[in-house]
Amino acid sequence: MVEDELFVAMLVEDMLGDLGCTIVGLASSAAEAESAARTAVIDFALLDVNLDGETSFAAADILRDRKIPFVFITGYGEQGVRGDLRDAPVLSKPIDPRHLARAVGAIERD
Template sequence: MIDLKLDGLRVLVVEDEMMVSMLIEDMLGELGCLVVGPASRLDEAMALARDADIDCAVLDVNLGGQPIFPVADLLRERGRPFAFATGYGDAGLREVDRGSPVLQKPFREGDLARILGELQAAVD
């Protein structure tokens, strides 16, 4: 069931594991969202976070050993809400990022929809 609030939501996906990225893309498609990216490297993610027309983002905390925090900072500067996707909860986050939405890996489509609803509310 598609939540109409999420229909057409432009979501930047940053994830370095191809299978996880494909799963997130499929979930977003089922929810009626538009996938931006996905980006699997920090430089790609930075370029999309800076230049792409997005409403929000789902960020893997660790991209091949590189922390995602420069992308989070850029999105924060642009006023674009984001959620971290991690298997470590908020334990791996910086102090400035505590309180940000976190998708605990592995997550289900319902978890993603709930977080996207929170991010959408931040956009409105």
């Protein structure tokens, strides 16, 4: 999971735990996100778009190249996502647990 706000990360971790998911790592900066995207062994990723003035788009590019699914989380809606990445699912903040469950379910079915 990529999230620079600790409180949000803790909330999402709880929601994912309720869905039977395990967080294997937390990145809180664009650089950490890119590093994890290159090396982490994961089923999918949740990427906060805005990371203290930077974005998670480079990490998304790496994940896409590795064929690892990801979901963006943003307070800006789809318009906050780079145009060529808008085919990825986008969850709005604050995150609705039902929407998160649907996004995770869709990833698991693919």
